[in-house]
Amino acid sequence: MTSSDSLPEPSPDLLPTTRRALLHRLAVAQSDGRVPSLVGAVTRDGRMVWSGARSCVDGHAPDAHTQYRIGSITKPFTAVAVMRLRDEGLLDLADPLEKHLPGTGVGEVTIAQLLSHTAGLAAETPGEWWERSSATLRPGLADVLGEPAQLHPAGRRHHYSNPGYALLGAVVEAHRGAAWADVVQREICVPLGMDRTSAQPQAPHAGAWAVHPWADVLLPEPAEDLGVMAPAGQLWSTAADLCRFAAFLADGDDRVLGAETVREMRTPAVAPEAADWDGGYGLGVQLARRDGRTLAGHTGSLPGFVAGLWVSVADGVAAVALSNSTSGVGPQVAADLVRIVAEAEPAIPKPWRPLTEVDPVLLELAGPWYWGTSVSALRLTADGGMEFGPLSGGGRRSRFRAERDGSWTGLDGYFAGETLRVVRQDGEVTHLDLGSFVFTRQPYDPAAPVPGGVDEGGWRGLP
Template identity: 55%
Template sequence: MSEMGQTAARALLRRLAVEQAESRVPSLAAVIVRDGRPAWFGARGQVGDGAPTPDTQYRIGSITKSMVGAVVMRLRDEGLVDLLDPLGKHVEGTPFEHVTIAQLLSHTGGLTAEPPTEWWERTPGLPFDELAARLGPEGSRHRPGRRFHYSNLGFGLLGEVVARHRGMTWLEALRREVLEPLGMNDTTARPRAPHATGYAVHPFADVLLPEPEHDAAAMAPAGQLWSTPADLARWAAFLAGSTPGVLAPGTLAEMREPATVDDGDAWTSGYGLGLQLARSGGRRLAGHTGSMPGFLATVWCDPADQVGVLFMANTTSGVSRTLATELLAILDEHEPRLPEPWKPVAADPGLLALTGLWHWGPTPYVLRLLPERGLSLTPVNGPGRASCFVARQDGTWLGLDGYYAGEVLRVGDGFLDLNTFIFTREPYQDGTPIPGGPGQWGAPR
């Protein structure tokens, strides 16, 4: 574990201690991850005869969904699944065959939140065939794509998609393709020692009630797994961009893109593909929360800062929703990351000659050279269609973000052609292929 200064470590531990005491949590553990490694671990309360350790297991609930999402994206990258595929192409016989894989991953398929069984989090689950037999048209609550509606059932269906393509259970596929490559060997479907017992804390007395635990069967992909602070720290590092042998960096970045956001003046929470998203303290966070009877957990990462945070608790309710982000705020206060030193780079003279002022009609833009032959095109004044571009082998550039994401930039003789829009050195410069002709400035009408 990398070192953290005494002042920061003390402030983090105090915040954790206040939460455990004031929220009356039987035990609470947390980790800060930096640059792919745990930088701080703290714990309060007891599990058995001692304090929780990095190897103590807790249930992680719906954090399971983010891991299942990673396996689905592996199927996509292998060409076995397209995100626009209807579910029925892969799993027949449900009333939701028209809902797409992407909509299931982003909770925009309109499916009911819970399966048509007894309270599934508190009762033994059913095999998939028995669950599917209970599904009816009433399980569709909204038109697909209309709105975000969190659906545990949707991830039960995605687990079956994984199982049918891999010829094994979703859990075995997850273990082989994600958990083992990331070294998450203490993440399991059922608890192993040492593990915390799940409790409900009486609202008006300091007494505990043990909560049930079982195999959720077909609903297990929605929230079955147990994990440890050490393993969940590896997951946080993965979400922040450490993806060896599991997902291509671009695929993980796609999972972190907002597919749906809260309806507000400025979005503060949303959902990508299997990942919850949030904005807090100037950070854009990706991760997931988890809740099962007797347990709460949260993991967030900030890929831009290569930092992550997580907590795990054995209580049904009561932990502050802002605990994880407050720990990040303490980190920022006491040990903010230093910017990397600026260093000059060697530049291709031909690319260097492209930099500077360009015009889209009368509007001035600046073209800047980025590392590894990348380009940045931004308006000189105020907001506008800003994008970054990556070089391609055919001599063109591909838009990475903003309005021109996915569009192609070509360099002509004295002009730029950006998906048919012509940028010139001077406004409406003569001699460039501007449709309609550049005309003449100041000419009488």
Template identity: 55%
Template sequence: MLTGTDLALFRRLATEQSAARVPSIVAGVVRDGRLVWSGARGRVGDTTPDSDTQYRLGSITKSLVAAVVMRLRDEGKVDLNDPLDKHVPGTTFGSSTVGQLLSHTGGLTSESPGSWWERSQGGDWQALDASLTADAIKNRPGSRFHYSNVGYGVLGELVARHRGTDWFSAVRDEILVPLGMSRTTPHPEGRHAQGFAVHPFADLLLPEPSPDAGAMAPAGQLWSTVNDLARWTAFVGGDTGDVLRPETVAEMRNVATVDDGDAWTSGYGLGLQLIRHQGRRLAGHTGSMPGFLACTITDPASGTGALVMANTTSGPAILTVAIDLITIADEAEPRVPAEWRPSEVDSSLLALTGLWHWGPTPFLLKLIPGGMFELTPVNGAGRASRFRPVATDEWLGLDGYYAGETLRVARAADGNPSHLDLATFIFTRTPYDQAAPIPGGVDELGWRS
């Protein structure tokens, strides 16, 4: 970042630390998959924290657990429409689906029964399960968004049963290690911030406890650093490495439910919070535990993300700070588009490109990087989707109207493509080609004046 941008970013962080009376706060800006700025204000002990100082993540933990669940889905071990009972039988809420638990629409109670779990030593899965009696369902599954920490405790158990290990070992081995997040741990290791409550009417601090949450730990146990959380922020933005396909992470960022009605500004995907702000569509997660606040948020469209962590129970508007950091970075230093360069393509696919018609409406089929196709209306308005290859002459829709639908190529006797079949819609080289199997047939007299 340029000197002026650096100052503007630091000033925003320093202003929040001072105005909200935060013992310490750290932040970073991520662009195109890497940490391009970091800053800190306040003290951890007698010194300023740095990008390797651990803070507690709180509910950002949920997003990492969700990533393992999506790996199970991609492996065919779990379907998001599966009832929980198929994977964790015997609960009182077994009809809630895996997808509903991921998106907080499963109807489960928000907190585990008994003592406030965030400040209490947690029990094992058997104890948590036994505490969740029939009244653990507070809403009809699928009927509404109702944030549930319990739901992610349950998903942690689902992960553990499929992987034959505890939930954190699965997250560590499948997410943290491949992404190089070596300083993300269930308990603080090395230099870390103490969590504090700040007295509302005096400049005094009260240390907060940080017990092991037991079976509820998948809802908010993890600690991390600016360096590690920057890598996760890049992951949510699409730099997924070998952990998940980019289209799977894009699916996690899709809106599964909204929290504030038709003109929504806040929603939830699959393990990710979603924010609409001044034309931006942001994805990430906030987190809070006694003594800590955290946030990671990214704008996949601009490639810029931000993260903020603080060691205070309440006070700073941490999501607002993160959004402001993205805005400052993008306004001060607009992203320069990547240089276009020719790429290698399968020349046999060129015969499929060009003009196709759905009825009288012309569409363009273009090859895009990754051996994928993009189908768009010529006039720019209407149903557009991207497709990735899944088999010979078959592509799977990734987004838009045709998400999840299969595009199939039909070939003539000579091997040349004759038409496309997309979810029963027939696309032909010329409008209503009589040689193609147009549903309902084509008038034998053809086009006329």
């Protein structure tokens, strides 16, 4: 057996051909989209491995440390602050808003519904376009909720709501006794090393521009402070900082949120709209299917800026694209940067390694099990868990985690959250019970409690 220590580690740097393909995609986007500047970056396995930029001003291209406004990419930050409250036991996702923020008029909607945009609230605020007008027009929460504030029954459909995130930011402030921006800075940015992410712009930062749709001329866009709407879209950040945040969305960080909670945020919370089956939403995280892969992250826009952040957890690749134009470059650019790296340099699987300890009692469970005449296989894995599912083809396949009482809990798939129990009689295993399904070592084992019983005549040929 050869020690893996003697093998060279693959270089984290991208191949020259991949780097050129990334720069080409960025250059085409900036040119065809007619945007003043565009910066992109890619992270692989948690490390930024490429960044590039294009600009309409020769010699003045931005870099990965230039701030851009990121719009609704702010929402995952607000969601992380809320999930920290949940993990600390200060709230439950099923709690009605009224429990934590009385007097809003929509107190019956839950925290989870606000996070997932299923509370049925209006998409925008009443009155002037809030992204391009002074926050003094909306001094309080009552000023961001229209009449009626709720357009759809809570929990029935996904309806994106910016005011919903203003409410969530207020929940964070109520529990922390501090401004939303200060909480985000202290609890998220500082631990993750994001020292170029802030609620107000810090030099060097890009200016906000609109490009005329029918002429190559520019118009400056105002950069308004969003006031109580800040938790929906206030933040400024850089490509380098957002790469750090993307790595966090993939793997978690115990200083902020553990991996299990981040995985929960990436789990679809509700079915997408009928016309958008390639997209979805978790808890503060957008989900998308692009080029056969699942992406998690968020897009964002404010007058003068468009931003995109996408993570492919399966590929270990994430990308960011930031531009300073009201339109011209869509969120597809960041998704394309992920695709280029994932296809040109597919992830190299980690070496297979066996279990360090073998429990003979568990080892005895490995192998085929029958539900009726359908055969499934149970396999013990090196992480101390198990996989259970059809021996071939599709079907109900899940991973399981061992519990202290000897049972197993499903982690994903059809049996997520369900309990698998090993049933013994006189010390011998008779069957597995999985959500009332009886799995036996032989098809319709007469010695096991098969529901409905087993015909006494046994198996037979055609008369």
